[in-house]
Amino acid sequence: MIELRHVFKRYRGGADVLADINFTIEEGEMVFLTGPSGAGKSTLLKLIALIERPTRGRITVNGHDLTKLSRWRIPGFRREIGVVFQDNKLLNDRTLFDNVALPLIVRGIGGHELRHRVQAALDKVGLLARAHSYPLTLSGGEQQRVGIARAITNRPPLLIADEPTGNLDTALSDEVIDLFREFHEHGTTVVIATHEKRHIQRLGKRVIALSRAHSLATA
């Protein structure tokens, strides 16, 4: 599903954030991406979601060679992956329903199907009753779940999440991770960047560890 070969990333005027990263994630796998802050977890996820491009190296995601993907195909590619951001990136002037509907609207899906899929996604994260509330009236954990609902409305084969439990307490944090496991059990490939060892131990899934020295150890 995801393959990185000799991937380097360097921002202009800085040192390498990622240096010679190599790994493969199989279809249907659930993987934790760990490492201390500054090790490049977010950058790596951005490369996979094609929010940024690597300085060198080859990345293949869901059969697409990202180095060769033209600008015009990027929107189509992004529809194949669901991304959950650390800061949610919800639109605060729109209701939960409208937020979750966005990936579908962008694809031109409307009417009954739109309603059905948005409701299903909100139901999945337990927020159907709040469909017409605005994000700022929700707690941090609830907002994070809205972000997850938005990532799954498109039923993408790949789900990636950057510190989805970042500022949640233990119970809420477990709830969110369990939600991801559920998608994984239904066949979705899931990649979660986290620095919380607890989830890793609790779920016992594969871990890709980034070190600050930019070399890679796979557990």
Next chain:
Amino acid sequence: MRGYFSRHAQVLLATIGDIVRDPVGSALTIAVIGITLALPAGLFAALGNLDRLSEGWHRSAAFSVYLHRQTAAPRQVAAAIGRLPGVQAATYVSPAAGLAAFQRLSGFGAALTTLKRNPLPPVVLVTPRRETPAALKGLVQTLKATPGVALVQSDLRWLERLHAGLILGHRLAILLTVLLGLAVLLILGNIIRVAVMNRATEIEVIQLVGGTDRFIRRPFLYAGALQGALGALLAFLIVNLAIWAIDGPARQLAELYGSGYRLEGLGLHGFWWLLAGGAALGWSGSRLAVARELRRRRLT
């Protein structure tokens, strides 16, 4: 296909909603565009009126074509002249009719009866079609070369002056239109640029969930086109109100010159041109602005 149209209708409705939600801001934008467009539109309306005025003068620009007195069949010559291209009407005035009219109008009635023979030649009064002065000159040459014609009396110099003046006016109007059209493009472009910046978060999220540039652009293009069209509508009202306001004095002036001339505002034709122009300028302005902002904000 139905989905496509309904999506566009949705965006259009949302755009109208945005304009209604910010009435003061929208009104200011539309006013600026309306006044800017009113200047060239007003100039074109003025030129249209001058054009119509010159048409009235054209009708009085008749030629007198004097035939040789010995011409055997002057009526046939008159008929031949009437068939020439560029001739709207040719009226034959026989020497007898000419003398009668002269007696009636000149006041020499009694004196003229003492003449032994009618000194007047047969005359054909030619009303030309509306043509450029150059074409009218050509017509005069043709008339001069027509067998049986002795003399053609015409005065084209003032017509030439009027024509040159109108051409100058048109050129100025086009120049002004281009400049002020550019101004509208920039005004709307800048307004849309600010709108894009205000919605930076929304644009980023849309890009992240796989929205195409076209999808992002659409509401801004609608907003630009709609504001341009509304500005054009305002310009139309401004011009026609102004013409309505000066129509009274203008009519008085015309009456003093013995003319029933009336000013005309921008008609339906002008309305559609203005509307299409305003919408096109708004659309292009926002297209340029959004393209620039999207280039700046592209994620990868």
